[in-house]
Amino acid sequence: MKSQKKLSFIEEARRNQIMTCAIEIISSRGYAQASLAQIAKEAGISKGVISYHFSSKDDLIEQIVSDLYESGSTFMTPYLAAQTTALGWINTYIEKNVLFMKSHRKHVIAVTEIIFHARDEEGKPRHFRNIDTDATINVLVKMLHRGTMEGDFREFTDFSARVLAATIRSAIDGLSFQLAASLDLDLDAYAKELVTIFQMAARKV
Amino acid sequence: MKSQKKLSFIEEARRNQIMTCAIEIISSRGYAQASLAQIAKEAGISKGVISYHFSSKDDLIEQIVSDLYESGSTFMTPYLAAQTTALGWINTYIEKNVLFMKSHRKHVIAVTEIIFHARDEEGKPRHFRNIDTDATINVLVKMLHRGTMEGDFREFTDFSARVLAATIRSAIDGLSFQLAASLDLDLDAYAKELVTIFQMAARKV
């Protein structure tokens, strides 16, 4: 399932160019502005080229999302794997998530736009390969409970852990929206503050 | 600026019907599905009727947003005005915000959809009368600082207060997105949990 065809050098370059232009438009002007015509104009090519290199617009969008997932996974996994406590894991999860947003600013903004906008033809939220919010929440819930057993966190019911987990995710997602609006935001400091906030919110009394 | 014309009974009823149908569609199927054709179909009328009662689609959307703002303001203000401490104010702000979402579920979901989707023709986020996120954040920041002076909250820099304020807003906005997905959510309990989370996050060590 790794390489379905091996793309030529030119093909790969074109695909990257198109995706980069799409990310630029989506992150700066919003999902609705990212028509094939606008993306082609931004790239200085005919929109037929996009159809040639991507099977559909959905395919292009899908690639943008899963590309970011790949980058994010590669970036985050080693840090998370190195953690030995739930406390360290959650702090790292928050901090590295924010720092990843710093290094992939436009891409993160674009994917956030995509996820909040993309729906199927019936209006139901579209599902993206690899992106599973519920699973993320579940991992955080598990870690919160583990932190209680390890003596670092207060007692949680399943519900209270779930609310805290959702709040952590909301803080990170919300930061993405803020990023789209304000360009001058000290993300290192922001990461530190978020870690402090949720460490205090979860800690043993 | 209160009453610009005095609407007839029928006119008022039609406007409410159209707005209700628009809210229904936006909250259940998303902003993109809420074309004039779909709204008219949902209402069982011709789409010309919408144009007759609203000067434009933007006008309709604007009404939906400012209607909710009116309701929210009426609901929230007395509770907030009754608070004598910053701690009480912020706890009340969180709790009543969530409870308001409980009683105006679809409307809140719809307006959240609208605010995150509506852009002007250039792609810049559209500004809504009465809705000013920055101002909300600023009030929260002010209250956090006041809570420090009153001895209930820890020390905040301007930045750290702003991050916490933004996190509170994100938690509430994020809840709206959750509401759109899951129908069975105990909002009273959710409100209590959020109050606990942010009380712990802000409190004096």
Next chain:
DNA sequence: TCAATTTTAGTACGATCGGTCAAAAAAATC
């Protein structure tokens, strides 16, 4: 160098968008 292949530009298509409008229908007024 010349044929085969890949890539591109450009046009056209059907669908849908928000909005307009004339004429029909309904309601209000006298």
Next chain:
DNA sequence: GATTTTTTTGACCGATCGTACTAAAATTGA
């Protein structure tokens, strides 16, 4: 009951959407 006013319908407009397709251009390979 006749006339005026309000409301509704349904067809239509120009614009834009994603996509399909053809023919030209560029590249590749022998």
